[in-house]
Amino acid sequence: MAQQVRGVIARAKGEPVRIETIVVPDPGPGEAVVKIQACGVCHTDLHYREGGINDEFPFLLGHEAAGIVEAVGDDVTEVAPGDFVILNWRAVCGQCRACLRGRPQYCFDTHNAKQKMTLLDGTELSPALGIGAFAEKTLVAAGQCTKVDPEASPAAAGLLGCGVMAGLGAAINTGNVGRGDSVAVIGCGGVGAAAVTGAHLAGVSKIIAIDIDDKKLATAKELGATHTVNSRSTDPVEAVRELTGGFGADVVIEAVGRPETYKQAFYARDLAGTVVLVGVPTPDMRLELPLIDVFGRGGALKSSWYGDCLPARDFPMLIDLYRQGRLDLDAFVTETIALEDVEKAFERMHHGDVLRSVVVF
Structure with missing residues (x-):
């Protein structure tokens, strides 16, 4: 059954973001619904709001995220409900010429969830980098979920999803x-x-x-x-x-x-x-x-x-280094904020006095 959750929406170029109710469908084949625990505020999200990526408004912002898999669709073997995962925006296809040559980190046909999340009136949303994680829950392709050590801090771990990994x-x-x-x-x-x-x-x-x-x-x-x-x-x-x-x-x-x-x-x-x-x-x-x-x-x-990374290889390894005290991911978390504070975080980003503001649910 589809769920209604809160998410941060960019309606038009340059307009302040707003929190709205979004509809998250049940996962279809190859898809997963993830309950978001933390999501970093990345400059790419600001690019989306400013129309610097494309003009496919409205956007559901947020992509540097970690959370718990809540449900999966048919044919999903990578993850299961209850897994702690970092979301990535390059789910590899396994079939393109890069993948078949053993270079999946360069996959030329990465993919996202096939179904669309929507506003209450049915307006389809464009999730930032195919993720849309400034939301209590989001729908992604199962290949966008990378299982890691659940003892890791979600606020720190999620940053591997984009900027820190890059x-x-x-x-x-x-x-x-x-x-x-x-x-x-x-x-x-x-x-x-x-x-x-x-x-x-x-x-x-x-x-x-x-x-x-x-x-x-x-x-x-x-x-x-x-x-x-x-x-x-x-x-x-x-x-x-x-x-x-x-x-x-x-x-x-x-x-x-x-x-x-x-x-x-x-x-x-x-x-x-x-x-x-x-x-x-x-x-x-x-x-x-x-x-x-x-x-x-x-x-x-x-x-x-994306740092030429392969999430399935790199995320667990880097989280292990973090858990061993050899990689200080916590140093990148300048502040933790509420979902309502994303617009203020964009303003702080302009001043250059944060490495990352992180929304914690």
Whole structure:
């Protein structure tokens, strides 16, 4: 029987979000209903509200979430009612050319629930990243549920569902950072801070955090950065070279998503070094680089999709590290808030004084 729950809805571009009653249908084949325990407020949710993703309003916002599986549909084997899960937005198909080549982290045909959640009047909702977790319950594809240790804090665990995984994965999976490497991270918001954490977790010897905000740099230092650079007052390219013997960093992670900072990343890397773009640009942005410099510096220019993660592999492993005290996910939870406070959390995000506000149910 369909259920009625409260959820955070973005009705139109730029309008403040509102709490409305939504209808969650019973799960169909391959689907699951999840009772949400916690959901992080990610910048992507703000992009949806501002029309920066698409114009398929109204949106049911929220996607960095953890909760308990309440019910599953036919043919579901991945999870069962009662499982504690982290939600992901890339349920792999198992059949596309990437999956068949043994690279499911690059699945080209990821999917979501087939049924739609609606408002009371029947208006279909577009769930953010196919999840829609600023709600007491949500409907997802069962493959979007990853079972993890139920002793983990939901507020911390849910952050692996997007931003923290994107940053950790940009360092560990995409950048393949390791012992003896030098790594620079440009932009130390939630994703960049997670990239610093990932580099530290991998045993990187020199981690250079770059931002224009001293508070974010201080947090990056706490998470493992060995050096910090305020690029408002210091040329970051020259600073990185000075800190790496004049050569540049082995891996530079760009967590801002702007042409200006991408160029900084490009020129701050060593010869044959790697640039990883994990910051999300807008569709209108353009990048211009001398082609001879692209050729002459060698190395690799990579984009990181969701930290190139495979949720079934990475989420349980990272939660185990968290439970062992080796990965401080709690450090990313700046504040816990109620569902009614999401709009205020967007305002705080603009001021840059939070890593994550987390809605706790």
